[in-house]
Amino acid sequence: MIRFDAVSKNYPNGTTAVDGLSLELAEGGITVLVGPSGCGKTTTLRMVNRMVEPTAGTVSLRGQDIREVAAPELRRGIGYVIQHAGLFPHRTILDNVATVPLLLGWGKKKARARAAELLELVGLPATMAKRYPYQLSGGQQQRVGVARALGADPPVLLMDEPFSAVDPIVRGELQAEFLRLQKELHKTIVFVTHDIDEAIKLGDNIAVFRTGGKLAQFDTPERLLAHPADDFVADFVGQDRGIRRLSFVQAAGLPLREGPALPVTASVAEARALDEPWVLVVDDARRPLGWAEAAGLADAGTLADIPLAPLGHTFSLVGDSARAALDAALLSPSRLAVGVDAQGAVAGVADAYELSAAIAGTGGSLGAAPEAAGVAETAEAAGPQLVKGAADPAAAEDADGSGSNTGKTGGGDR
Numbered sequence: 570m571i572r573f574d575a576v577s578k579n580y581p582n583g584t585t586a587v588d589g590l591s592l593e594l595a596e597g598g599i600t601v602l603v604g605p606s607g608c609g610k611t612t613t614l615r616m617v618n619r620m621v622e623p624t625a626g627t628v629s630l631r632g633q634d635i636r637e638v639a640a641p642e643l644r645r646g647i648g649y650v651i652q653h654a655g656l657f658p659h660r661t662i663l664d665n666v667a668t669v670p671l672l673l674g675w676g677k678k679k680a681r682a683r684a685a686e687l688l689e690l691v692g693l694p695a696t697m698a699k700r701y702p703y704q705l706s707g708g709q710q711q712r713v714g715v716a717r718a719l720g721a722d723p724p725v726l727l728m729d730e731p732f733s734a735v736d737p738i739v740r741g742e743l744q745a746e747f748l749r750l751q752k753e754l755h756k757t758i759v760f761v762t763h764d765i766d767e768a769i770k771l772g773d774n775i776a777v778f779r780t781g782g783k784l785a786q787f788d789t790p791e792r793l794l795a796h797p798a799d800d801f802v803a804d805f806v807g808q809d810r811g812i813r814r815l816s817f818v819q820a821a822g823l824p825l826r827e828g829p830a831l832p833v834t835a836s837v838a839e840a841r842a843l844d845e846p847w848v849l850v851v852d853d854a855r856r857p858l859g860w861a862e863a864a865g866l867a868d869a870g871t872l873a874d875i876p877l878a879p880l881g882h883t884f885s886l887v888g889d890s891a892r893a894a895l896d897a898a899l900l901s902p903s904r905l906a907v908g909v910d911a912q913g914a915v916a917g918v919a920d921a922y923e924l925s926a927a928i929a930g931t932g933g934s935l936g937a938a939p940e941a942a943g944v945a946e947t948a949e950a951a952g953p954q955l956v957k958g959a960a961d962p963a964a965a966e967d968a969d970g971s972g973s974n975t976g977k978t979g980g981g982d983r
């Protein structure tokens with residue numbers, strides 16, 4: 570719905586900021602523009618709302634050349650969010666957010682009611698409405714910036730490095746919140762960042778630019794990681810793209826086997842009899858409680874009487890990615906990843922070798938025992954599949970409402 574046709578921008582000093590860009594951005598999706606400093610991302614973004622006019626070519630919005638629309642009218646349908654939020658320092662938070670509705674002549678009461686709604690939408694408590702920007706943290710200010718951009722409910726949002734001025738933890742929270750919001754709002758979003766991790770996490774599609782304002786590749790995150798167009802893109806997406814690609818493979822497709830598992834009511838003698846270095850201890854609903862190390866087992870009593878090594882992560886077959894599964898295996902004291910179903914019950918286990926073999930498509934199932942067979946067979950039949958959204962544990966948990974019984978599934982793993 571936003572289309573660039575052979576668009577270039579040359580500045581009078583001889584700089585070519587954007588060079589012959591042709592690109593079509595999907596309606597209702599997030600397109601991320603990413604690339605090294607000075608490669609023309611911001612210039613491209615600003616050509617959408619006519620803050621920058623192209624030297625050559627055409628930008629169109631829903632089929633209409635944007636030069637045919639007066640800039641103020643065009644911008645009414647396009648929200649704009651920038652780094653450091655750009656709030657008005659002498660206006661309260663509520664009035665900052667009410668700015669656009671007021672400009673549209675909504676009347677004070679209605680504009681403020683809308684602003685209060687928007688603050689709630691971006692996850693800010695009502696008590697902040699009366700504060701001034703300097704009384705908010707950087708992350709909170711960015712939320713206000715997003716709320717303000719949504720003021721007139723524009724179908725298009727332009728976001729220029731909106732989360733790069735905050736620390737990594739707050740950035741992660743803002744990104745998760747942003748994805749949640751987008752699930753509700755389905756805006757057409759153009760998002761500029763220089764951070765490839767952010768691009769992969771947020772983008773439905775990613776346009777990678779190289780210096781000189783040239784488009785190097787336009788693709789989904791999965792394809793960018795799997796099939797970088799050339800050495801520049803491969804370098805830019807990073808050496809660990811093999812691991813990161815696993816974020817797009819569903820854990821549901823991985824074969825699991827029944828692990829050495831016993832209920833917490835079982836005797837220590839039963840655990841010893843399994844002759845395994847580690848035994849997974851489960852509750853009466855087969856939810857995992859922890860690992861018992863055979864070497865440390867007492868002579869008598871039940872598994873309830875002994876201290877268990879923590880599970881580490883489990884991974885959910887509903888919504889988690891293969892990367893979360895591999896992570897779970899590597900972090901587990903037994904080196905076995907525990908897969909749980911939608912109810913949080915143990916579906917089976919696998920070690921890193923089995924998981925990587927399965928992911929590489931060379932098998933990996935080691936004969937599922939009866940309890941796990943159903944899951945394992947279904948999983949194998951389906952095979953690892955490329956999915957959208959499997960990589961975002963927060964989103965996945967939202968989607969299936971399950972998460973893990975430990976509350977520690979996966980990890981921010983894209």
Ligand SMILES: Nc1ncnc2c1ncn2[C@@H]1O[C@H](COP(=O)(O)OP(=O)(O)OP(=O)(O)O)[C@@H](O)[C@H]1O
Pocket residue numbers: 580581582584585586604605606607608609610611612613763
């Ligand atoms: N008004 C201007 N006059 C001259 N050159 C400009 C102007 N604005 C931008 N440029 C140049 O155009 C090129 C692209 O700039 P742009 O801001 O689009 O890059 P960017 O990819 O967003 O960079 P960054 O990640 O550093 O923000 C740069 O070389 C920049 O110096």
